[in-house]
Amino acid sequence: MATRIGRYTLRLDTSPSVECYAAIGAKKEAEGPLAACFDQLMEDSTLGEQTWEKAESRLQKEIVALALNKGGLSPEEIDCIFAGDLLNQCTSSSYGLRSFGLPLIGVYGACSTMAESLGLAGLFVEGGFARRAMAVTSSHFCSAEKQFRFPLEYGGQRPPTSQWTVTGAGAAVAGPSGGPPYLRAVTFGRVQDMGIKDANNMGAAMAPAAADTLLRYFDDTRTAPEDYDMIFTGDLGQIGSDLLLQLTAPRGIDLAGKHTDCGLLIYDRKKQTEVGAGGSGCGCAATVLCGYLLDQLREGRFQEILFMATGALMSPTIVQQGESIPGVAHLLHLSANPWPKEVVS
């Protein structure tokens, strides 16, 4: 039974484990600084499929199989999957996961999906609703460019504020195993819209949501940045990260040295200049979490982290109609240790 802390934060008193997890990337990710953290790096970003949409579905299928395999689990040991993605009607998830025969609880949080889905999976374990629940998401540079911006063949120029959609997928299983890493708390985000209308500047559109969720989490838990080894946002990139610091500083929260962004970790922006302000897409936060962060916790190199994936909740249609871009951010507190007994008893 979770305990509500303050107005917005749920403390998972049983500290569900993230039992197993995996990350897949492709060529661009193989050239980045986290290359060694991926379980698999696809040479061929079509994955042998005829369309980019089918290639992305295939990423989800592969990542679920990989994560189960790493955990020595069969699909029958999973009670439900929370999954979503950026494609229209979330088809990567529905098509990619249809062969597993598991209850599918579809979610949509744009690039915040990894935090949303793993938060829900953890709560399902906490509440006894599932013995094990899985969280999955993906993105693909080519399906995203085609859908949100221009067909690749058009060769559209990208402004420096733009971000590079990660071709990759991450999956994680929440369960009762009792080993690290542990999921300690979840804060679901409120939609924030500061009027940004530039679909090539998602970092700016999402930063207010990241600030809102983080401030509410600190308020609720009476903690501060110094209580954590590090705070990882999902895909704010350089511009959104700078804005996050500017938005939180006036509230007395100094994130300097305590914050970085998955979109800044996954690529080397000096060498890979084409990535612009950093990585993005559901696969960005998902692969950095499932490829890098969870291992750091498991191996004790981090003790306490906050993982906050951010999503820009727009569609090309509605932005073309002159609307601004709302953002949302969901936060997870992950730890190398379960809650101490004196806290949760």
Place this chain on the structure above:
Amino acid sequence: MATRIGRYTLRLDTSPSVECYAAIGAKKEAEGPLAACFDQLMEDSTLGEQTWEKAESRLQKEIVALALNKGGLSPEEIDCIFAGDLLNQCTSSSYGLRSFGLPLIGVYGACSTMAESLGLAGLFVEGGFARRAMAVTSSHFCSAEKQFRFPLEYGGQRPPTSQWTVTGAGAAVAGPSGGPPYLRAVTFGRVQDMGIKDANNMGAAMAPAAADTLLRYFDDTRTAPEDYDMIFTGDLGQIGSDLLLQLTAPRGIDLAGKHTDCGLLIYDRKKQTEVGAGGSGCGCAATVLCGYLLDQLREGRFQEILFMATGALMSPTIVQQGESIPGVAHLLHLSANPWPKEVVS
């Protein structure tokens, strides 16, 4: 704390109440047999907005305000909203709900969204994750036609298997009030794909998912159709409903006289011949549930019902690529009475 019954079904031992709910429709719904059940019927299906997408967002904003108002609740009394819709990137939900300042947990289940979101809301109450959680969804004939089929101006012909997307929205609040109706059990669906490729025959694409979820629920709970006053599917329409009976009969489940479909209830197919095989869209199951079914339970005219909304998890893009259409169905057991103490103790 929910109890897992069998492999797939969650029994909500605290029997959360559906405390308040509301339904909005438009002109076509005003001409149908359930007209009197709607809380509001919009004369102008633009809702004063410049685009169909914005009109549908407006539907979500209005329905949340209406449901809260009916329940005498302020937004501050709601801990989170589960919402989703059919539009690309679920923009009706994100844009429609951004002004409420509440945590938004985006879901995607196509037309199964009302059952998915209310199931999750009920589980959040059951698990102590929320004191009150809201479930919301919508659809709009004009935004759906434009996105999934043809622009209205094109005047495309509709085959008789096609269904008519409901212009409407429903919202319901799960909470602890202790009055009827009660949410007793949830079964989340597995994706089923029998190879249907006709995007004008959604009923056929979704019927296998409905059959799968229903059979698993009966297996898990050791109940049968005769234990319920009625079983309501979401939007199978006539063709999908016929198929559901054909798919369940060989398994010894006789639904004759015990099953109807929200898509058959909402319109008068004899007079409103343009609706084809019946109503559809997230708003179909949502308005029939929130406008009609929940009142029947509250007033004791039904004692036990199953509400199973069905979704076709396709996108136009992936169907044009030659893919078949997977379906999913999520089931809720709703009752005029809470679980008897001897069952849950």
